[in-house]
Structure formats: structure tokens, C-alpha cells
């Protein structure tokens with residue numbers, strides 16, 4: 001099977017000379033269609049930078065990112081905007097809903113930005129809102145919604161154009177554990193039932209345990225990788241994640 | 257290091273903020289134009305004619321200067337407020353980095369001073385240039401080129417300009433920096449919209465808003481109707497009613513506008529970011545409807561002032577109008593002097609197209625005890641009451657009183673014919689009615705009364721009044737003319753006057769003897785000759801000077817006010833928009849994260865700006881249409897009123913100037929907005 005996303009020796013350095021930060025320092029990996037890949041790491045380890053590079057929001061210092069066979073460093077103008085909006089769905093920690101648009105209008109923003117046929121849009125809109133259980137709040141403004149509702153609206157927005165890859169940056173970061181679990185159930189359901197490919201950054205082990213594979217990064221480098229075994233219980237996977245994290249914590253304190 | 261920062265910041269902010277710099281420079285021009293008014297060639301000329309007028313002008317300038325200070329303060333305050341808010345994040349960072357607040361304020365003060373100095377260095381020369389051009393243009397328009405041009409430059413005006421400008425600027429700075437000093441670092445660092453919607457838009461709201469909108473439109477229609485039909489001018493109460501309904505209507509229309517915008521959001525479904533764009537516009541209509549309405553009213557006042565000022569000026573053409581050029585002063589018959597003969601002896605009779613006596617007198621034949629009831633016109637007054645039950649037009653009837661002036665019929669007719677009119681035909685036992693032009697406004701009512709031939713008595717003798725109301729000027733000076741009089745056939749006039757009539761000799765100059773451009777010179781030359789001869793006279797020149805003074809002053813002030821109001825309204829709109837955009841930058845950042853590029857955001861922003869300016873302008877334009885109609889009816893004299901079509905080019909010019917100014921402002925705001933959006937394109941670093 002061809003990978004949907006190929007990342008090769010990616011580097012991103014901030015600043016120059018003494019004050020240089022190597023936010024990403026040579027990362028190589030692939031994501032395959034239908035995968036639910038988690039990326040974990042301590043704060044400042046370069047997770048957001050990696051995601052932003054993939055989303056083409058920032059330019060990497062070196063290395064390549066290939067999406068569906070397209071080298072995204074070579075995209076520009078309209079193609080680039082289209083790549084960001086159509087090939088990619090983005091779920092943010094702070095939801096990034098526009099506060100003066102209703103839920104429905106927020107969900108349909110990508111359609112209005114990047115086009116897509118009305119009919120296709122409305123069919124998908126119906127299915128998504130049904131699945132995410134947000135039909136009742138479509139006409140509310142974000143200030144009238146709970147955190148969980150906001151994130152489900154944001155999820156619908158990320159999925160409305162049926163993107164090849166969904167990027168999530170700490171999607172449960174601003175949710176309580178009950179809402180976090182509900183959201184993760186929905187996300188993994190999308191992954192299992194509709195084959196959505198998801199790349200999720202998190203430092204919440206509970207959320208990570210929904211993934212099928214997890215990469216741990218530290219100081220801009222891949223440090224370890226875990227893969228959920230066939231038929232493995234989520235609880236068991238969760239325990240394994242905790243073990244790696246303990247190692248990661250120990251490792252870094254040894255270095256210091 | 258610190259000064260370098262100040263320097264860099266101020267250079268950068270001039271580049272970034274054309275709106276701010278533009279407002280500063282316009283303020284300076286406004287101050288200077290007012291203060292150097294008395295140095296204009298027209299004003300210098302008027303000084304030679306009317307020293308009285310100049311005194312009035314000076315008192316007017318003080319008032320205008322005060323008013324300008326006030327308006328300019330509002331302008332600078334708004335512009336600086338935006339300037340500071342735009343940079344609040346930067347200030348927050350300075351404070352976080354450990355800069356003391358006092359030092360930050362000092363930095364701002366230094367920046368402020370440097371921008372003021374630059375504004376003065378640019379603004380003063382531009383103001384001088386502008387006043388020179390205005391001076392030259394008015395001289396040309398008025399036809400006093402022989403005066404020779406003198407520079408309008410005045411050190412006094414320049415110093416006062418600088419003082420006023422700096423004073424206003426420092427006051428604005430103090431208020432703003434006081435507010436800034438009290439702000440938390442956190443609020444400096446983050447942008448948040450002023451208002452967040454907490455509720456949806458239930459049907460009930462929509463219905464209420466539709467009702468409000470309709471109510472507003474109805475009020476506006478009422479105001480337009482009273483203005484155009486003329487009832488608004490009947491008295492202060494009526495005028496007050498029109499103004500209040502107009503203002504209220506405008507406020508309500510903007511309140512109810514959400515209904516329309518919401519419909520557009522729902523019904524129109526095309527265009528990139530269509531929904532977002534209109535939700536943004538809707539936000540303004542919800543949270544800023546008052547500001548929009550006030551700006552709309554300011555634009556209305558500005559455009560009405562502009563139209564009125566330009567029209568007053570354009571209606572001025574002293575050359576073409578046939579008028580009495582000289583009145584040789586009154587004397588009682590038999591005192592020996594005869595100006596008519598003297599002029600003939602001087603060999604100047606050829607200069608005149610018409611030279612003739614006009615006799616007026618009170619009915620002196622009455623014994624002293626009857627002065628108050630020599631003229632009884634109860635029937636006339638009764639008819640007047642019947643035809644005009646609201647007493648709108650006949651409060652001036654009493655001026656005729658019981659002891660009116662009489663005008664000799666044949667004298668008046670000769671004058672009327674000379675001025676291109678029809679003679680008044682009176683039979684034995686008939687009287688005519690004379691009203692000066694300014695008192696003849698409600699003339700229709702008088703004419704209707706005269707049609708019914710009311711019976712009156714003059715010193716016990718019965719007459720009927722008939723004919724149409726007469727209003728040719730009977731002397732050259734429109735300020736000493738009679739407001740009302742009765743016109744009496746010659747035989748009766750002679751009898752009642754009892755040999756005590758006043759005689760005026762009126763002269764109309766032969767137009768073929770001089771041209772438009774040396775009209776004033778011609779007067780000056782003749783005046784010298786008459787002075788030498790010891791004649792007592794009034795020439796039209798004084799009258800013209802006075803008229804010219806009022807005219808020039810009125811058009812200057814109205815046009816000036818128009819521009820000031822326009823600048824203030826546009827600055828408020830522009831600043832409000834840009835501040836609003838800054839505060840809602842979160843929304844734009846989200847759009848960027850969803851893959852919106854700069855052209856897309858810019859397009860949405862442009863559309864918002866078009867609406868933001870367009871809504872108040874559209875409402876103001878509708879109101880201006882009716883307001884100028886009403887104003888023209890009210891200000892232009894009955895003679896010029898017939899030429900209202902000739903005003904069309906004037907109105908057109910005003911409209912074009914207006915559109916240009918608005919486009920310029922919108923362009924500036926769009927550019928600022930574009931640059932601001934540019935800064936949102938790169939991802940911000942989350943801490």
C-alpha cells in the first residue's frame with residue numbers, strides 16, 4: 001500500500017547562532033491510509049511545529065513532505081491554499097471556531113472557502129452532524145456551546161470536505177475527561193468505520209490509547225514507536241504508553 | 257537605544273498609517289484656513305467697503321476657531337486611539353520585557369511630538385498653498401481682479417494653527433495615555449472583540465427589527481415630506497419636528513438594518529466567505545448602529561452644507577442682474593437741490609439707462625391725533641385669516657400699520673418698466689400693495705387676498721386693493737428699503753402727501769459702457785466724480801459689498817464646515833472599522849488556519865469596508881437629496897429659484913467631489929486593512 005504522507009529527514013530550526021532552537025531535528029516517517037497515528041512528547045518537543053510543517057503553515061528548514069505523491073514545498077498560491085483547505089482537515093486544541101458564525105456556518109466555512117458542490121456538501125453535512133450528534137446546536141453561536149460541543153462542531157468542519165488526512169493538535173487539551181472520551185470515541189469511530197486517516201498530537205495518554213500507532217518525540221527527534229497489536233485491549237495499550245512515557249521522563253532527566 | 261526605538265517606531269507608523277497622518281494634516285489645514293480668512297483678497301477688499309463687516313468676521317472667526325478646536329479634537333482623539341490600540345500588543349511586549357510604564361509613556365510622547373512636527377512641516381506649506389489657491393479663485397469668481405493679489409501668508413495664523421493643533425494633540429495624548437497606563441498587561445497582549453453574540457436570532461427579534469426599520473423609514477419620509485413641501489420652514493417648532501424625526505428615523509433605520517443583513521446572509525448563497533463577510537457586517541449593524549447613524553448624519557450635514565455653500569456662491573452674479581445702481585439721497589421737495597439736473601450738467605446722464613424720481617410719503621394730511629388709524633384694512637386682515645388659518649405668512653402685515661408709507665404710482669411704474677417689468681394698472685379708487693422682496697415670500701396669500709378686492713379706507717376715503725403684489729426694489733440699498741407700503745394713484749398721492757414727500761432719484765447704469773470684469777472699477781470711478789460734486793447718494797457698491805460679504809462668508813463657512821464634517825465622519829468610520837478588524841483578528845487567524853489566502857481575506861475585507869462606508873453614505877445620500885431640495889427652496893431667493901435647473905451642474909460637481917473624497921477614504925482604509933491582514937498570514941507563536 002502507498003503511504004498517504006511521506007516525511008523525509010525533516011528539519012525546522014528557529015533563530016540563528018547561539019539562540020538557535022532545533023524544534024525538529026531530522027524526522028522521517030510515513031502515514032498510511034486508514035491509520036490513526038498519535039504523536040506524543042513533552043511540551044516544547046516540537047509536536048506543533050511538525051504539524052504546522054505538514055499543514056504547510058510554516059516552511060521547514062530542510063527535508064521533504066510528500067502528500068499523495070505531491071511535494072508540498074513546491075506548492076504555491078491557489079494550489080497551496082487548496083492543499084491546506086481541501087486535502088487537510090485540522091482540529092485545534094482551542095477549537096478555532098469563529099464566534100460570530102453559527103455552528104452550521106462554521107462547519108460550512110471550508111466549503112465557502114474552497115468550493116465543492118452544494119449537493120455533495122449537504123449530503124456529507126447531514127451524515128456528519130448526525131454522527132457527531134450536533135444537529136440540535138447547529139443554529140447556536142459558539143458562546144452558547146459547551147467545550148465538547150464546540151470540538152464536535154470543529155470536527156465536523158475538519159471533515160466536511162472529506163480530506164485525505166485529518167490533523168489534530170491536542171484536540172482534547174481543553175476538554176474534561178468525559179468530553180475528551182466522547183470525542184475520542186467519535187474520532188476512532190470515523191477512523192474504523194469510514195477509514196479516515198488521522199494524525200493526532202497529544203500528551204494525554206488516555207486519548208493516545210485510541211490510536212493504532214504512536215510515535216514519541218523528544219528534542220525534535222523520534223525517540224520511540226508503539227504499535228497496537230491486533231486485538232489488543234485499549235487498557236493494555238494504555239499501560240504500555242504509560243511505560244514509555246515513564247522512560248521518556250527518566251531519559252530526559254538523565255540527560256539533564 | 258531608546259531614541260533609536262522612538263525614531264524607528266515613528267518612521268514606521270507614518271508609513272503604516274496614512275489615515276492617521278492624513279487626519280493630522282487635514283486638521284492643520286482646517287486651522288490655518290480659518291485663521292487666515294481675513295488675509296484673503298476678497299476679505300481685504302471688503303475691508304475697504306465695510307469695516308463693520310470685518311468686525312463681524314473677526315468675531316465669527318473666533319467662534320469658528322473654537323468650533324474647529326472641538327471637532328479636530330474629536331478627530332485626533334479617534335485617530336490616535338486607533339493608533340495606540342493597533343500597537344497595544346507591542347506595548348504589552350515592552351512592558352513584559354521590563355520597560356517601565358513611565359518610560360513607555362515617554363516613548364509615546366516623543367513619538368507623538370515627532371509625528372506632530374512632521375505633520376506641521378507638511379501641513380503648513382500645504383495649507384498656505386490651499387489658501388492662496390482659494391484666494392485667487394474667489395477673486396476671479398467675484399470679479400475684483402483690479403485689487404491685485406496679496407499673499408495670504410500670516411505668521412500670526414501659522415502660530416495660532418500650531419498652538420491649536422499641538423494643544424489638541426497633547427490633550428488627546430494625555431487622555432489616551434491615562435487610559436493606557438491603567439490597562440493590564442494581559443489586555444494589552446490579547447485582542448478580543450468588544451461584543452460577542454450570546455443569542456441567536458429568534459423570529460421575534462426579526463419581527464421587532466423589521467418593525468423598527470419600517471418605523472424609521474416612515475419617520476424619514478415624514479421628515480423629507482415636511483422639508484420639501486416647505487412646512488418645515490414655517491417656524492422653529494416645525495423645523496424642530498422635522499429635524500427630530502429625521503434624526504430619530506436615521507437612528508431607527510440603522511437599528512433595524514440587521515433584519516436586512518440577516519436576510520442577505522440567509523438568502524444569498526454565493527461567493528467565497530459570503531456568510532462570514534455578512535456576519536461581520538451584521539456585527540457592525542448590531543453593535544455599532546449608533547456610530548453608523550451618527551456618521552450618516554454627519555455626512556448628511558456635510559453634503560447639505562456643501563450643496564448650500566456652493567449654490568449660494570454660484571447664485572451670485574452681480575453683473576447680469578438688472579438693479580438700481582444709484583440712489584441719490586432723499587430730500588424734501590423744494591429744498592432746492594435737484595440731483596437729476598446736476599448729473600445732466602456733469603455730462604454723466606449718458607452713463608445711465610434710466611434716471612428718475614421716486615416719491616414716497618406718509619399720509620400727512622391727517623391730523624396728528626389720527627396717525628394710528630389713517631389706514632384701516634380690517635377686511636384685508638379678515639381675508640388673510642381665512643386664507644391662511646395657521647398664520648404662517650401674514651405676521652408681517654402689521655408692518656404696514658395704521659400709518660403706512662405711500663408710493664407714487666406713476667413713479668413706481670416707470671421704475672418697474674425700466675427694470676423690465678409690467679406697470680401696475682390702477683383706476684380711480686384703487687390701491688396697490690408693495691412688499692419688499694424679502695417680505696414677499698408668502699406672496700401667494702397676498703395675491704389671493706388682492707384678487708378678492710378687499711375694501712380699505714385711507715384717511716377716511718374708501719378704496720379697494722387690487723392688482724398683484726409689487727416688489728421691485730425702490731432704492732439701491734436693500735437694507736433701507738420699505739418692507740411694505742401702499743401704492744397710490746398720483747392725484748391722491750399728491751393730496752395725502754401734503755407737499756411733504758421724500759424724493760429719491762434712482763439710476764440704472766448703461767451696461768454697454770463697461771464689462772463684467774471692470775464693473776467694480778466703474779462704480780469706483782463714478783463715485784469719485786459724484787463725491788467731487790458733493791452729491792449725496794448710495795451706490796450699489798456698498799450694497800454689493802455687504803451682500804458679497806454675507807455671501808462669501810456664508811459660502812466659505814458652509815463649505816469649510818462641510819469638509820470638516822466629512823473628514824470627521826470618514827475618519828470615525830475608517831478608524832472604527834480598522835479597530836474592529838484588529839479586535840476580531842482572531843477570526844481572521846482562524847480563517848488563515850483553515851487555508852484562506854490573503855486575496856480571499858482582502859476581498860472579504862474590501863466588501864465589508866464597502867458596506868461599512870456604503871450604508872451611512874447611502875442613507876445620507878437619500879436624505880441629502882431631499883435636504884438640498886428643501887434648502888434650495890428656503891435659501892435661494894424667489895428670482896434664483898426659477899433657475900433651479902441651472903443649479904444642476906453645481907449639484908453635479910458637488911456630487912462628484914463627494915464621491916471622490918469617499919473613494920479616497922475607502923481606498924486608504926482598504927490599504928491599511930490589507931497591510932493588517934498581511935500580518936495575520938504568518939502563524940503566531942503560541943506560548
Ligand SMILES: Nc1ncnc2c1ncn2[C@@H]1O[C@H](COP(=O)(O)OP(=O)(O)O)[C@@H](O)[C@H]1O
Pocket residue numbers: 014015021022023041042043044045046047048049050941
Ligand atoms: N516561532 C518560533 N520562533 C522561535 N522558536 C519557536 C517558535 N515556535 C516554536 N519554537 C520553539 O520550538 C520548540 C518546539 O515548539 P513546539 O513545536 O510548539 O512544541 P510543542 O508543541 O511540542 O509543545 C520550542 O522550544 C519552542 O520554544
Ligand SMILES: [Mg+2]
Pocket residue numbers: 047048
Ligand atoms: Mg503545541
